């Protein structure tokens with residue numbers, strides 16, 4: 001069966017996902033999708049695939065292309081975000097043979113052994129950020145903790161001067177706000193992303209020139225040395241992927257720290273389990289990633305007919321594989337709307353993707369999140385929500401808090 005006109009739930013897609021209620025809690029809508037229309041074309045012209053097995057299979061299927069440039073509408077998408085058509089696309093938008101060539105040049109910096117060597121830098125960043133919190137009163141977890149830790153780690157990896165770190169936060173807020181399909185965005189969001197792309201590209205271009213003249217042993221200097229020795233990446237590829245890594249290297253980790261803390265504060269009994277037994281933290285990070293995934297979608301283009309159950313998606317169609325929905329699928333996770341920091345099999349979640357494009361920085365993100373939450377819980381037993389969390393609206397592709405007001409008294413608080 002090929003569905004060309006969307007059934008009820010998908011016909012309401014645009015109105016639903018641009019509303020504040022969806023930003024607040026997308027999971028009832030995603031459950032309805034899984035139950036009523038697990039593969040469906042929406043009124044935004046995009047197909048949605050929402051069940052765990054289908055999302056997992058889609059992520060691993062090389063016939064689903066990452067090259068969104070195949071879609072005419074996406075030429076416009078890149079152009080309106082300031083991405084110059086003469087430049088190569090970043091790693092996540094490439095297929096073979098470019099994809100494995102560039103991925104292997106980039107990813108060895110993020111294998112567990114290399115990331116374990118960053119542990120002292122991660123611990124130092126966490127200690128500094130948590131140590132700077134006031135003894136009592138209110139903080140914004142997003143601005144005061146969740147951003148500073150991953151930005152310090154990726155900023156140091158690239159050898160960026162500390163004074164420039166706030167630039168990363170500004171760019172990543174602009175990119176994050178514009179990661180949805182065009183139909184969901186305002187002109188202002190697109191303009192801000194285009195401006196951020198230009199600024200980040202210029203900044204990185206200058207960095208590249210400096211490192212070519214004077215290598216410092218940072219990640220960019222190592223990439224340049226490899227470029228001279230093996231020519232695996234062109235300089236343009238190096239620039240584009242440098243900017244890409246700078247942003248993805250912190251943006252979603254910020255969201256995992258924020259979403260994770262919020263989920264724990266809303267489930268005080270789970271928070272207490274972590275306080276009593278910090279050894280649960282590693283598995284808990286997988287459960288937090290499953291429970292409220294920062295990256296909710298992975299976008300692909302069909303290169304031929306793609307079957308999902310009894311639905312056939314024609315060739316040349318944009319498809320969003322709904323990772324966040326898959327992670328709440330009762331067919332894969334019993335009682336999926338319950339947070340359980342000790343859930344068996346939580347690491348089967350698809351929050352870091354799967355297959356050839358699986359997240360390069362998953363191990364680093366886990367480590368940073370675990371270190372930050374552990375230090376925060378230890379240093380501030382009196383943590384409590386101090387107001388309503390704020391989210392970017394609309395937001396279909398990413399789940400990111402823009403603010404999370406917390407009380408951080410050193411003494412435990414009586415009313416949580």
Ligand code: HEM
Nearest residue numbers: 091092249252253256295298351352353357359360361365
């Ligand atoms: C909690 C934090 C993070 C989450 C939830 C996350 C999630 C994801 C997901 C779902 C994908 C796959 C997208 C797809 O298949 O289309 C992905 C790809 C990617 N991630 Fe992450 N990520 C996180 C942190 C990081 C960090 C810290 C880095 C780098 C240091 C990073 C680098 C990348 C790269 C380079 C890709 C593209 C891989 C490819 O296309 O081959 N990510 N990430």
